[in-house]
Amino acid sequence: MFEKAILSKKFAFLFPALLFFFNIAATSLFYADSRFYAWIYSAILHPLGGAAMAVLFFNFWEKNPELYLFKRKYFVVLIMALGFVALVGVLWELYEFGLDYSGLFPFKSQQGLQDTMLDLFWDLAGGGFLLLFYLNSSLYKKYLPGAQEKI
Numbered sequence: 001m002f003e004k005a006i007l008s009k010k011f012a013f014l015f016p017a018l019l020f021f022f023n024i025a026a027t028s029l030f031y032a033d034s035r036f037y038a039w040i041y042s043a044i045l046h047p048l049g050g051a052a053m054a055v056l057f058f059n060f061w062e063k064n065p066e067l068y069l070f071k072r073k074y075f076v077v078l079i080m081a082l083g084f085v086a087l088v089g090v091l092w093e094l095y096e097f098g099l100d101y102s103g104l105f106p107f108k109s110q111q112g113l114q115d116t117m118l119d120l121f122w123d124l125a126g127g128g129f130l131l132l133f134y135l136n137s138s139l140y141k142k143y144l145p146g147a148q149e150k151i
Contacts, residue, residue: 016052019045046119049092050085050126057084058134078131085127089120 022045061077096110110116 016056019048019052042115042118042122046089046122047126047129050089050123050128051130052126053085053088053123054081054127054130054134057081058130078135081131082124082127085123086120089123092123093119 058081061081093110093116100110
């Protein structure tokens with residue numbers, strides 16, 4: 001049941017969209033309190049964002065497998081999913097960098113390289129968690145032909 005919910009078009013686009021708007025609201029509301037901001041961002045929102053981007057990728061992949069030349073190479077698809085999560089994480093960090101140096105907010109959202117690397121780690125951890133869920137689901141065997149023989 002949960003697997004079908006993840007593959008639904010509503011979930012695949014509503015979950016990342018709601019998370020994005022929640023993220024923007026959290027940025028605006030908790031920008032001043034760096035302790036709460038760092039905790040909610042690093043520990044909660046970055047893994048959720050990584051998972052949301054993995055959901056978006058897998059939904060797109062499973063609805064359009066004819067777009068890819070290597071649809072029988074399941075390991076490549078898994079690497080592509082993590083690559084997509086990493087790309088979105090890097091773009092988000094560039095967004096934070098732009099906010100810091102644009103002068104729109106008097107506070108800094110990036111406390112340095114350690115914070116940026118930790119944020120990227122949490123993005124990949126969230127995407128990796130969803131990837132593990134995906135590997136253990138029946139969807140993995142259904143939508144990635146050839147996966148049954150490999151595992």
